[in-house]
Amino acid sequence: MPEIEAVLSDIAAEMAARADRGDVVTYIPQLGKVDPRKFGLTIAMVDGRVFCAGDADEAFSIQSISKVFTLTLALGKIGDSLWQRVGREPSGNPFNSIVQLEQERGIPRNPFINPGAIVVSDVLLAGHQPREAIGEILRFVQFLADDETVFIDHEVAASERATGFRNFALANYMRSFGNLEHAAELTLGVYFHHCAIAMTCRQLALAGRFLACDGRNPATGHSVVSAERARRINALMLTCGHYDGSGDFAFRVGISGKSGVGGGILGVVPGVASMAVWSPGLNAAGNSRLGSIALEKLAKAMNWSIF
């Protein structure tokens, strides 16, 4: 097995030098201001060792990666009844697509595309004011990362609210089928704020440890979810975590992963490591271009593909 530090620094050096960095997202105006030259990578091993490279301690907008944490919370709140309102199949469509919602009567394909995550936000909102639900999500992520400095970037949330016309359309469309219990404005208030959580690669990799360790945080000893639920969340990340790029990510990288349009990816190799990479430029499917290339190289060098 090669030395992990050497692999990590080789990958970080190669990524820093590459010119083909993809395009930073612009449909959320605040995210269009991020420097495309950024690159960070953290690997949190299940044995407690943590390795970092590049801009691993700079906070970025985790966007859709937050959907892993909200799904975990919603399953804790209502258990498997969630699956009456959200499916578990890859969509094969962009993350903000509306076409399947008409054909499938307002039930989104999975919890990681936007409509699926909006339903999950609706579940977390039940019985609360939006600010309480947002606070609960943030505290959960802080607990997972074991770090109270994880924060919500309110400028990103406001930027998304001001321009999130598609998400309003998706939410109202699902409401017309009876699959949203609250007004779109309220549910999306929760959704926009959890997408605007800002974390560093180090914090994100640490927050993902429970998925690599049978549902338990190995540093704190806290049980977060059952081993069965951790396996299932990993399965959903593998099959649906990169939207219509999920098959390609499984083919090339071969680990569970969840991406966000901020350019982050959370990767999990059960029993081995949780890792986070950040490079803001995206590929055509809206996934970090260099982030997925870096994880491909890492998985190959360390023989971490789960297949």
Ligand code: DON
């Ligand atoms: O709702 C949106 O469009 C964003 N808040 C999240 C999208 C996202 O991260 C999808 N990622 N690839």
